[in-house]
Amino acid sequence: MYNEEAVAPLLRRALEQFMVEIPCETEVILVNDGSCDSTFAKIAAWAAEDSRVKLIHFSRNFGHQCACTAGLDYSSGDAVVVLDADLQDPLHVIHEMIRRYCEGYDVAYAARLLREGETWFKRFSAWLFYRLMRSLVDRSLPADAGDFRLISRECLDGLRQMRETHRFLRGMVAWVGYAQIAVPYQRGPRVAGETKYPLRKMLFFAWTAATSFSILPLRISMIMGLIVSLFGIVEAVRAVLAHLFHWYTVTGWSSLIVTICVIGGSLLISIGVLGEYVGKLYEQAKGRPLYLVARTVNFGAVKPEPANEALTEKEYQ
Numbered sequence: 001m002y003n004e005e006a007v008a009p010l011l012r013r014a015l016e017q018f019m020v021e022i023p024c025e026t027e028v029i030l031v032n033d034g035s036c037d038s039t040f041a042k043i044a045a046w047a048a049e050d051s052r053v054k055l056i057h058f059s060r061n062f063g064h065q066c067a068c069t070a071g072l073d074y075s076s077g078d079a080v081v082v083l084d085a086d087l088q089d090p091l092h093v094i095h096e097m098i099r100r101y102c103e104g105y106d107v108a109y110a111a112r113l114l115r116e117g118e119t120w121f122k123r124f125s126a127w128l129f130y131r132l133m134r135s136l137v138d139r140s141l142p143a144d145a146g147d148f149r150l151i152s153r154e155c156l157d158g159l160r161q162m163r164e165t166h167r168f169l170r171g172m173v174a175w176v177g178y179a180q181i182a183v184p185y186q187r188g189p190r191v192a193g194e195t196k197y198p199l200r201k202m203l204f205f206a207w208t209a210a211t212s213f214s215i216l217p218l219r220i221s222m223i224m225g226l227i228v229s230l231f232g233i234v235e236a237v238r239a240v241l242a243h244l245f246h247w248y249t250v251t252g253w254s255s256l257i258v259t260i261c262v263i264g265g266s267l268l269i270s271i272g273v274l275g276e277y278v279g280k281l282y283e284q285a286k287g288r289p290l291y292l293v294a295r296t297v298n299f300g301a302v303k304p305e306p307a308n309e310a311l312t313e314k315e316y317q
Helices: 008-021 039-049 064-074 093-102 120-137 153-159 169-176 199-213 216-245 254-285
Strands: 028-032 053-058 079-082 107-115 145-152 180-187 293-297
Touching: 008 039, 028 039, 028 064, 039 053, 039 293, 053 064, 064 079, 064 145, 064 169, 079 093, 079 153, 093 107, 093 145, 093 180, 107 169, 145 153, 145 169, 153 169, 216 254
Parallel strands: 028 053, 107 180
Antiparallel strands: 053 293, 079 145, 107 145
């Protein structure tokens, strides 16, 4: 949850009704990702009235993927569902996820058939993003599937051992393996408020996914270098033949400037891509925590297991 004061009352009604429908013990973990409005006050009041509702309050905004990671770290259930607060992902789909989980699947991810309330550009860019990720980065990445999914405890224990700084959870869940299946559904519009993922953040998220999960950009820069080198060789051969056979040539700076710009641009792009990877290595080497928790509600004194150790199932207060 990030600045979701308008959504909080609607989310509470929806989740309270949903927990009545689930014939087993449930908990709700709300991760407040450094909201600067009244989100924290509203969900803290809810947690004070219902012990099943647990609250994690970040010291500042750490981002969507880190917020999801915190919820997974603090969860104690046999199966865990990741859900955004805007209720675009309908809760009734979780019933089908649970059925798939009971059939033996460790991951049941929601695959979007329709995206209501979104512009054609966002729908097209999302469609293109998943196809590019599947074809160029990771073929096991499900198409049209976000972070809305059910994860078993066994799969989650493996996932929690991956503590890279730049996170792409849907790719990480695909990487750990285990039995996974799609649950088709139609995604609705936000129930209230505005999206927290504008175009700028979407592009940054796509770039993080590509550079965190693949060395393909480095290979592309190498291919660009080969293409530019081939272009230079062709130009050199053409110049020699023009001199030997006295072909008509136009003297000037145009071809020279174009060649220099192409070579220089390719070099700068390659250095920039390499710098992105070096920067990510630098940030990962610092060993900083993925997030800082300023306050928790209804968790008692229990904290998640250290990330670098093998994880075992445990009871939380």
